[in-house]
Amino acid sequence: PPAHSHSDWIGPPDKHSNLRPIIFYVPPEESALERRLREARQEAQASNQRFWARHNRAFRQEKEEFIYSRLKAKGLEMRDESGQKATLNAEEMADFYKDFLSKNFKKHLQYNRDWYKRNFRITFLMGQVALVRALKWLRWRKKNVEQ
Amino acid sequence: MSAARRCRPPWALAGLFVWRLGNTGVRQVPCRCVHLYHAANDRLITFQYFNFLKRMYVTRCNKDLSQRAKPKSDSIVSPFHELQQLDQEKKVVHKISPVSPVHQSWSETSSRNELREMKSAAEDSVIPVGAESKEDRRWKEMKLQLDDLPGILARLSKIKLTALVISTASAGFAMAPVPFELTCFLLASLGTGLASCAANSINQFFEVPFDSNMNRTKNRPLVRGQISPLLAVCFAASCGIPGIALLTLGVNPLTGALGAFNIFLYTCCYTPLKRMSIANTWVGAVVGAIPPVMGWTAATGSLDAGALLLGGILYSWQFPHFNALSWGLREDYSRGGYCMMSVTHPGLCRRVALRHCLALIGLSTVAPILDITTWTFPIISLPINLYISYLGFRFYRDANRSSSRKLFFCSLWHLPMLLLVMFTCKKSVLEKEDKGDLPGGGHEMAMETRLP
Numbered sequence: 001p002p003a004h005s006h007s008d009w010i011g012p013p014d015k016h017s018n019l020r021p022i023i024f025y026v027p028p029e030e031s032a033l034e035r036r037l038r039e040a041r042q043e044a045q046a047s048n049q050r051f052w053a054r055h056n057r058a059f060r061q062e063k064e065e066f067i068y069s070r071l072k073a074k075g076l077e078m079r080d081e082s083g084q085k086a087t088l089n090a091e092e093m094a095d096f097y098k099d100f101l102s103k104n105f106k107k108h109l110q111y112n113r114d115w116y117k118r119n120f121r122i123t124f125l126m127g128q129v130a131l132v133r134a135l136k137w138l139r140w141r142k143k144n145v146e147q
Numbered sequence: 148m149s150a151a152r153r154c155r156p157p158w159a160l161a162g163l164f165v166w167r168l169g170n171t172g173v174r175q176v177p178c179r180c181v182h183l184y185h186a187a188n189d190r191l192i193t194f195q196y197f198n199f200l201k202r203m204y205v206t207r208c209n210k211d212l213s214q215r216a217k218p219k220s221d222s223i224v225s226p227f228h229e230l231q232q233l234d235q236e237k238k239v240v241h242k243i244s245p246v247s248p249v250h251q252s253w254s255e256t257s258s259r260n261e262l263r264e265m266k267s268a269a270e271d272s273v274i275p276v277g278a279e280s281k282e283d284r285r286w287k288e289m290k291l292q293l294d295d296l297p298g299i300l301a302r303l304s305k306i307k308l309t310a311l312v313i314s315t316a317s318a319g320f321a322m323a324p325v326p327f328e329l330t331c332f333l334l335a336s337l338g339t340g341l342a343s344c345a346a347n348s349i350n351q352f353f354e355v356p357f358d359s360n361m362n363r364t365k366n367r368p369l370v371r372g373q374i375s376p377l378l379a380v381c382f383a384a385s386c387g388i389p390g391i392a393l394l395t396l397g398v399n400p401l402t403g404a405l406g407a408f409n410i411f412l413y414t415c416c417y418t419p420l421k422r423m424s425i426a427n428t429w430v431g432a433v434v435g436a437i438p439p440v441m442g443w444t445a446a447t448g449s450l451d452a453g454a455l456l457l458g459g460i461l462y463s464w465q466f467p468h469f470n471a472l473s474w475g476l477r478e479d480y481s482r483g484g485y486c487m488m489s490v491t492h493p494g495l496c497r498r499v500a501l502r503h504c505l506a507l508i509g510l511s512t513v514a515p516i517l518d519i520t521t522w523t524f525p526i527i528s529l530p531i532n533l534y535i536s537y538l539g540f541r542f543y544r545d546a547n548r549s550s551s552r553k554l555f556f557c558s559l560w561h562l563p564m565l566l567l568v569m570f571t572c573k574k575s576v577l578e579k580e581d582k583g584d585l586p587g588g589g590h591e592m593a594m595e596t597r598l599p
Binding site: 005007008009010011012013017018019020022023048052055056059090091093094096097098100101102104105107108109111112115116119122123126127130 | 284285286287288289290352353355356359360365370371372375376377380419422423475477478480481482484486490491493546547548
């Protein structure tokens with residue numbers, strides 16, 4: 001993002017977590033409230049990034065392992081004669097998906113709770129910041145009108 | 148190409164494009180040198196044009212049809228659009244890379260001249276295609292663009308899904324055995340639409356990180372940072388509150404209460420439940436069933452058996468529709484942490500779908516008993532109900548991708564057709580007095596009484 005910009009910038013989705021990173025703009029006279037908001041957003045971003053990157057990596061890894069073990073059981077190799085990667089069809093993968101979902105169920109519950117809390121907090125802070133800014137602008141306008 | 152095989156939508160145009168392109172695919176090596184240059188140019192131009200068309204038309208069409216599925220329900224919308232997105236992306240990737248190997252193979256069969264021309268044509272077409280996906284890879288400023296705002300809000304409120312919700316509500320209104328009132332109808336439709344916008348926006352607000360991880364939903368406004376969460380919530384409030392107020396004050400309190408309840412059910416029950424238990428599908432089915440009930444209560448002011456029947460029909464319809472759809476999305480649901488029957492209880496998933504297909508037949512038969520329609524309704528609707536039940540049975544027995552897709556596509560046209568047949572077989576208010584019900588004539592008479 002360019003140096004002179006006064007707003008946040010959002011980037012392309014991350015390779016591992018599929019989340020879009022945000023670079024936050026720090027205004028020179030940042031109030032305490034605004035700082036709290038920015039820090040909350042940064043923290044949420046970091047936590048989300050950690051969770052999803054790890055989760056997606058685990059998914060990919062476990063999927064590979066599952067395919068490998070199933071192919072082994074069938075007596076096939078990972079790659080067939082033409083060099084193409086051997087895959088299992090959807091029905092065979094269904095067992096894996098079911099397993100993976102139930103294994104990570106508790107993790108997801110915990111993450112959901114966390115995410116909802118963070119989301120509400122961030123939005124509430126945004127509302128506060130917006131309100132304060134609006135009041136400041138009204139006061140500034142009144143001052144200008146009086147002059 | 149496999150992508151072409153997977154795209155078999157009922158809307159012929161997009162399907163035709165995909166199929167044709169797939170068949171004349173870039174991988175094939177044409178043997179006739181004479182037609183080579185023209186064919187290549189054609190293909191490349193078609194490809195470029197098609198890519199543009201694809202993104203506009205296919206995406207819209209698919210979103211349309213997929214959202215048709217379950218009013219106010221998010222997960223149903225997801226699967227199908229996701230399928231198309233996957234195909235789209237795979238196609239783009241496929242197309243960009245094979246162009247260079249194709250150059251080599253073509254050089255064997257074509258003259259130097261033609262090759263040079265082809266190469267430049269190919270590059271011309273590859274660059275725009277590449278640029279499109281590069282757009283997504285750039286860093287964007289998170290400032291609200293006012294000219295984009297209508298589009299952003301439309302996507303936030305899932306405007307097409309909302310339109311479908313409004314149409315189911317108006318179906319409920321139309322089926323009510325009272326003389327048609329235009330103002331009431333318009334107020335009810337507007338109120339329902341606003342409530343639906345609000346519910347959809349809140350849903351998207353809750354699901355940002357999950358949406359980013361699923362292919363269908365990763366281009367939503369909140370995921371892309373085109374709008375801030377605060378603005379999304381404000382928009383939801385500014386739609387929901389006037390919407391419910393309009394329904395309560397402008398129509399009747401019962402409709403308003405139903406609208407508010409539906410928003411609550413969708414945002415506070417269905418959305419969190421999606422990640423906690425498979426019961427979310429049943430809750431979601433209720434969410435989809437309420438709009439026609441709202442339409443009915445808007446017209447009559449009371450919750451009759453007819454309203455419940457209409458709601459019941461929509462409730463039952465949700466299951467074959469959604470279960471068939473979710474069958475193809477098991478991977479994304481599993482990774483995203485969504486608890487769906489298709490992942491955790493596949494047998495139950497198929498049983499429920501079949502059960503409700505059969506229930507549709509039963510419900511259609513109950514309609515004339517409750518004096519909502521004439522007896523021609525169950526007779527005329529029997530073929531389509533039997534057909535969807537047959538597909539439901541095939542899905543139950545085969546449990547594979549093709550049967551699930553067939554069932555899903557059937558459900559897409561089944562619902563509008565069923566509602567249409569129901570409307571034409573509606574027992575008109577005047578006709579109720581004399582028991583002589585005319586099969587087709589009933590329609591005209593019903594139409595006359597309906598016009599103000």
